[in-house]
Amino acid sequence: MNQLLSSATDNLKGTVNVPGDKSISHRALIMGSLAIGETLVAGLLEGEDVLNTAAAMRALGADIRKDEDGTWHIHGVGVGALHEPEGALDMGNSGTGARLLMGLISTYPFSTTFIGDASLSSRPMKRVTDPLESFGAEFHGSENGTLPLTVRGTGMPVPISYDVPVASAQVKSAIMLAALNTPGTTTIFEKKPTRDHTERMFSFFGVDTTTTPKDSGRVITVTGQPELTARNLTVPGDPSSAAFPVVAALITPGSDITIRNVGLNPDRTGLFITLKEMGADIEFVNEREDCGEPVADLRVRHSRLKAITVPQDRAPSMIDEYPILCIAAAFADGTTMMRGAEELRVKESDRIAIMVKGLRACGIDVEEFDDGMAITGSREKPAGGAVIETHLDHRIAMSFLTLGLQSEQPVTVDDGSVIETSFPIFRELMNGLGANIHPAGENK
Numbered sequence: 186m187n188q189l190l191s192s193a194t195d196n197l198k199g200t201v202n203v204p205g206d207k208s209i210s211h212r213a214l215i216m217g218s219l220a221i222g223e224t225l226v227a228g229l230l231e232g233e234d235v236l237n238t239a240a241a242m243r244a245l246g247a248d249i250r251k252d253e254d255g256t257w258h259i260h261g262v263g264v265g266a267l268h269e270p271e272g273a274l275d276m277g278n279s280g281t282g283a284r285l286l287m288g289l290i291s292t293y294p295f296s297t298t299f300i301g302d303a304s305l306s307s308r309p310m311k312r313v314t315d316p317l318e319s320f321g322a323e324f325h326g327s328e329n330g331t332l333p334l335t336v337r338g339t340g341m342p343v344p345i346s347y348d349v350p351v352a353s354a355q356v357k358s359a360i361m362l363a364a365l366n367t368p369g370t371t372t373i374f375e376k377k378p379t380r381d382h383t384e385r386m387f388s389f390f391g392v393d394t395t396t397t398p399k400d401s402g403r404v405i406t407v408t409g410q411p412e413l414t415a416r417n418l419t420v421p422g423d424p425s426s427a428a429f430p431v432v433a434a435l436i437t438p439g440s441d442i443t444i445r446n447v448g449l450n451p452d453r454t455g456l457f458i459t460l461k462e463m464g465a466d467i468e469f470v471n472e473r474e475d476c477g478e479p480v481a482d483l484r485v486r487h488s489r490l491k492a493i494t495v496p497q498d499r500a501p502s503m504i505d506e507y508p509i510l511c512i513a514a515a516f517a518d519g520t521t522m523m524r525g526a527e528e529l530r531v532k533e534s535d536r537i538a539i540m541v542k543g544l545r546a547c548g549i550d551v552e553e554f555d556d557g558m559a560i561t562g563s564r565e566k567p568a569g570g571a572v573i574e575t576h577l578d579h580r581i582a583m584s585f586l587t588l589g590l591q592s593e594q595p596v597t598v599d600d601g602s603v604i605e606t607s608f609p610i611f612r613e614l615m616n617g618l619g620a621n622i623h624p625a626g627e628n629k
């Protein structure tokens with residue numbers, strides 16, 4: 186196994202760039218593959234999840250390659266011109282890749298089989314197959330709707346009007362992508378706003394789309410069968426990856442770090458808002474806009490944190506950040522309450538159960554709820570010393586490695602290779618700032 190161990194760190198200092206945003210990278214590959222002409226993408230995340238999407242788009246007909254200076258070149262085929270892939274599409278560990286591509290190809294008249302790793306094969310897919318069936322697609326596979334699944338797409342799709350029953354950008358985006366090759370206008374209502382990268386990317390590539398606030402959510406329309414124009418884009422740094430060095434600096438005395446070029450889409454900033462409410466010294470410097478997405482540099486200094494109750498309606502804007510927020514909460518005075526986050530149970534792992542188990546094993550006081558956790562922090566360092574089971578979940582691995590930097594005893598994760606899915610340079614970047622994260626058994 187690829188065990189990784191993290192141990193006590195004095196302070197973190199320096200300036201770094203985190204890799205490109207995972208959500209935006211998937212969408213850049215998909216949209217570039219549908220646009221006529223050559224789309225150039227700088228800053229694409231080269232994590233396993235995104236590389237699987239690139240391979241899938243190639244199998245569906247796009248020409249995608251990377252040049253020596255790291256720019257990705259995509260020659261798209263045009264909306265309506267994808268072709269049947271020869272083999273199954275292996276989406277690895279990626280819920281986003283699987284669900285977005287199921288949506289995309291559901292309105293093409295061919296069959297596609299989707300497979301994934303053990304984690305992805307246990308995640309719910311009915312949330313996308315239900316609305317996609319309304320377009321006219323058929324799904325064949327297991328009774329409970331998990332992967333492997335074969336999609337028989339429809340050549341005569343009909344536009345739909347759909348209220349998304351869960352707060353999920355993946356479900357919304359799957360429907361939007363199905364709508365692209367559907368004549369007429371598809372309408373989607375989401376009760377709670379979720380990340381709007383697909384909406385922004387659609388506008389950027391010239392899709393006829395609208396977003397209107399309604400109640401506390403949004404109505405999105407997509408008019409299908411557009412001709413898309415190739416565009417050049419730069420992917421901002423991933424705020425969900427920046428979250429790890431941010432929390433590491435906040436809990437490590439003497440730290441002062443800068444993370445350049447972090448995406449600050451308002452639907453993604455829930456963690457930073459929460460940490461600031463907890464007393465975190467996080468400064469947004471040089472705020473700007475790049476390719477339709479807000480971006481800034483983050484300066485973060487060690488801070489004395491206090492517990493808060495995280496507002497439940499903030500959950501969608503920080504859904505991937507609860508594991509690392511748990512680590513910050515372990516260092517905050519008082520009890521941090523996180524509820525309304527039941528979606529955590531259907532991520533790469535059951536992130537509530539796995540965090541609760543790991544935190545307790547490291548000596549941290551945590552209470553479990555169906556939809557969240559309550560964590561009581563302390564000024565004393567937690568004991569640490571545990572070996573954490575990561576269950577094929579990159580965010581569990583990176584969260585516990587961050588905890589190890591300020592624990593009495595080192596913290597080990599059983600499989601560090603899972604980090605490749607979203608943040609391949611995690612260890613180098615953290616160690617470059619002064620962290621001690623190494624393969625178990627290796628001398629530092």
Ligand SMILES: O=C(O)C1=C[C@@H](OP(=O)(O)O)[C@@H](O)[C@H](O)C1
Pocket residue numbers: 207208209280281352353354355356358380504505528
């Ligand atoms: O649309 C996306 O790119 C994502 C949406 C979220 O999932 P859900 O749609 O399941 O909430 C998030 O957890 C995932 O990491 C990326």
Ligand SMILES: C=C(OP(=O)(O)O)C(=O)O
Pocket residue numbers: 234278279280281282505532533580607
């Ligand atoms: C939930 C995540 O990703 P996905 O759903 O794409 O597997 C994540 O990156 O935390």
